[in-house]
Amino acid sequence: MAKFAENAAINLRLGMLGLPMPQNARNTPGSDLVQPILARQRELNRRLSHKLPAVDHRIQSFLDEYLEGTGTAPKLPKQTFALDQPGLARTLSLPMESDSFASEHITSYRLVNGVLHNPTNDRRTTKGVFHIAEGGLPIQDDKIAVPREVFGRILEAAFQPPADSMVLPYGSGESEPPRCWASLQMRPIVVPAVPGFTREKTLEVRFFAPGSLMANLDFVEGIFGNAGDPYLPENDASLNPETWTGHTGAIVLAPHLTKLTKKALGLPHIDDATERQRRDGMCWSSEAELYNGGTAFKLCARDERGVIVTVIADNYFGYCKKEVKAQIS
Secondary structure: OOHHHHHHHHHHHHHHOOOOHHHHHHHHOOOOHHHHHHHHHHHHHHHHOOOOOHHHHHHHHHHHHHHOOOOOOOOOOEEEEOOOOOOOOHHOOOOOOOOOEEEEOOEEEEEOOOEEEEEOOOOOOOOOEEEOOOOHHHHHOOOOEEOHHHHHHHHHHHHHOOOOHEEEEEHOOOOOOOOOEEEEEEEEEOOEOOOOOOOOOOEEEEEEEHHHHHHHHHHHHHHHHOOOOOOOOOHHHHHHHHEEEEEEEEEEEHHHHHHHHHOOOOOEEHHHOOOHHHHHHOOOOOOOHHHHHHHHOEEEEOOOEEEEEEEEEEOOHHHHHOOOHHHHH
C-alpha cells in the first residue's frame, strides 16, 4: 500500500508538470476524472512560469549581480520535479516496474532492505578539485582561481546537460520517458539549540540535478533531511529570520562539464596568461585541452552577501555530502 501511495503521488506530480506518466498510470480507474484538474494546473504553471520560489530568487539575484558585465547569464531551471516530501527521491531513483537502473554515471538496485546505489566513481581524490571564482571573497593560495566569466560559462553549460541525463529513472522503461531537472530543498543545522541561550538556526540549501542523478538527491536527503516545497511560504527561511543564519547555498550536479575545453570557456593562451593562471592550469597551449584535464572538479562563487553557488562536475556521493558541509562551515 505504501508503494502504491508513493507511485500515485509521483504520477500526480508528473501530470501536473506536463511530463509523460507511466502507461499503467494513464489507464487506472478515475484517471479521466483528474485530467481536467491537471490541465488547469498546467495552465496555471505556464502563466506563472517566470516566477521562482523565494530561495531560488535569492540565488538568481546573486548570480545576476555577481556575473554582471561578464557577458554570461546562467539561469536556474524554472521547472523542476521538486522533491517536496521525504522518500520521493528513493522511489524515483528506480523504474516503476523494474528493480534496477543503469546509466553512464550510476547503477541502482532494489533490495529487500532498501536501495543500493553504485556511482561509477565511488572513490575520488581531492587533488585539483577545489576551484573558486574570482571577484568575491579572497581565494586561498592552495585553491584554483577561476575568472568570473569562465565561472559564468561553466554554469551556463551546467544547465544544458545531455538529453539522456535528464531521464527520470522512474519512467526510464517507457517508450516516452519523462525528462526533467530534479530539485531538493534542505535546511541543515548550523547552530544547535541551547536551552536558555540560543535557538536552533539553519542554512538554506538548494540542490539541482538532472533527472538521471536522482540517487544523489536520495543520498543527501537521507543525511540532511527534506525542507519541503520551496514554493510554500511556510518553507521560506526569510519569513522566519530567527531560525535562519541568513545564508543561502545552491549546488548543481553536472558530470558532463568534464568534456568542456579551456579555449571554449574563454581561458587565455599560455602566452597571455598570468603567473598564477599558468600555475593553476587556467590557460591552454592546445585548442583540444580539456578544462581541469577532463577530470572531476567543483567550482564555487561566493561573496560577502552570504550566498554560495557550487557546480560539481561529477556525481560522486562524497562530493555532494562534503559540499553541503562546506557550505555550513
